[in-house]
Amino acid sequence: GAVVSQHPSWVICKSGTSVKIECRSLDFQATTMFWYRQFPKQSLMLMATSNEGSKATYEQGVEKDKFLINHASLTLSTLTVTSAHPEDSSFYICSATSMEGRMPQHFGDGTRLSIL
Amino acid sequence: GDSVTQMEGPVTLSEEAFLTINCTYTATGYPSLFWYVQYPGEGLQLLLKATKADDKGSNKGFEATYRKETTSFHLEKGSVQVSDSAVYFCALSPGNFNKFYFGSGTKLNVKP
Numbered sequence: 001g002a003v004v005s006q007h008p009s010w011v012i013c014k015s016g017t018s019v020k021i022e023c024r025s026l027d028f029q030a031t032t033m034f035w036y037r038q039f040p041k042q043s044l045m046l047m048a049t050s051n052e053g054s055k056a057t058y059e060q061g062v063e064k065d066k067f068l069i070n071h072a073s074l075t076l077s078t079l080t081v082t083s084a085h086p087e088d089s090s091f092y093i094c095s096a097t098s099m100e101g102r103m104p105q106h107f108g109d110g111t112r113l114s115i116l
Numbered sequence: 117g118d119s120v121t122q123m124e125g126p127v128t129l130s131e132e133a134f135l136t137i138n139c140t141y142t143a144t145g146y147p148s149l150f151w152y153v154q155y156p157g158e159g160l161q162l163l164l165k166a167t168k169a170d171d172k173g174s175n176k177g178f179e180a181t182y183r184k185e186t187t188s189f190h191l192e193k194g195s196v197q198v199s200d201s202a203v204y205f206c207a208l209s210p211g212n213f214n215k216f217y218f219g220s221g222t223k224l225n226v227k228p
Contacts, residue, residue, distance in 0.1 A: 034216075041223075042220065043205060044216075049215070093159050107159045107161070109158050109159040110159040
């Protein structure tokens with residue numbers, strides 16, 4: 001079946017650094033990718049939707065300059081958390097879909113980000 | 117707007133007990149409904165789905181029926197196992213799968 005790979009799975013870094021998370025679709029062309037954030041014991045909150053070759057659409061309350069999303073190819077989207085601070089520590093999950101949304105989203109295994 | 121409400125957890129059961137996790141939704145139009153499972157430290161895995169009213173999704177002994185009249189999609193399993201311990205999320209997507217709305221998740225603990 002379709003597979004979405006997310007890297008890294010866990011990252012720890014100092015406050016003030018920028019962190020890049022990659023999301024790859026391994027066996028299909030992902031026209032649309034999604035980025036979610038999950039706080040401990042809470043549900044997933046959609047952060048942004050990105051379509052290949054165009055700017056991401058951010059959900060209300062999500063800082064565009066803080067969470068930079070790039071979807072440069074049909075198999076790769078990246079989320080960069082800029083100047084990360086401890087409050088950015090969270091579990092970030094990407095998902096991907098294809099065929100103009102005619103298939104359900106497939107989720108990556110998530111990235112646990114810890115900012116010291 | 118569209119939303120999903122599911123029962124709060126944690127739910128603690130003994131092995132081989134019957135499981136029900138309630139899920140109700142609010143949506144305009146005709147959404148598709150999903151159950152996802154998340155094991156500790158992992159992402160979400162699609163468990164089952166139903167795309168229209170009266171459809172029954174099933175997988176690994178779990179099943180859920182899309183009930184339009186009660187706007188519900190309750191998850192059931194006749195006999196749970198310890199390995200079923202995880203967090204279960206109910207979700208809906210408007211017709212084109214492009215946007216998902218998740219419930220708050222229900223943690224299931226199954227004791228041997």
